[in-house]
Amino acid sequence: MDIVQPAYMKSTFGLDIYYEHYPNKGKKTLILIHGLFSSTFSYRKLIPLLKQDFNLIAIDLPPFGQSEKSNTFIYSYRNMGKIIIELAGYLQIQHAILVGHSMGGQIALYAATERPDLFEKAVLLCSSGYLNKSKKSLVYSTYIPYFYLYLKRKLLKQGIMKN
Incomplete structure (x- = not known):
């Protein structure tokens, strides 16, 4: 699969966002x-099938993939939805x-709700719905450097059936 234009956008949150x-x-x-715990890599099999019929943009949401990791960014669905909106504006979509x-x-739903004039529809693939706010202990633990690696390892150890 040939990557036509990999690039970075500097978001208003100060993060370098890979797309x-x-x-x-x-x-x-x-x-x-x-x-969650994924990146543009998860679309590697789908992109070749779609790129002839669509203008495609794949994004690495922070802190995943090649996008910047930050200790100051608030990793909320709303903020990630805003990054999607910013990227569309940056690319003049x-x-x-x-x-x-x-x-x-879920992030697509937040972005579409925020800017219904920009997004004509949302296709949800095995999507999570709107969730209640996470416990503060979980939110605070995400500020610990490399916490996501610990969580990923724990989930892998438990196996797919338990998760």
Whole structure:
């Protein structure tokens, strides 16, 4: 799979956001949003199938993939939705379809709710829905450097059936 235009955008939150752009002028734009503990890599099999028919944008949400990790950014669905909106503006996208997998679906819902004029629809793939606010202990633990690696390791040890 050839990556046409991998690039970074500096968000208003001060983070460098990695994205891949597969331009296809005159075609509808799909913005691909990955799930928890994932990245643009999760769309590697789907991109070759879609890039002929769509203008594709795949994003690495912070702190995943090649996007910047930060101790000051508040990792909320709303803030990540704002990053999606910023990326669309940065790339001068007027109308787009959001494609969100798992947690990415929830972020797509936040972005679409915030800017219904920008996003004509959202395609949710095995998406999580709106969730209650997380416990403060979990939120605070995400500020610990490399906590996500600990959590990932713990989930892998438990196995897929237990999770």
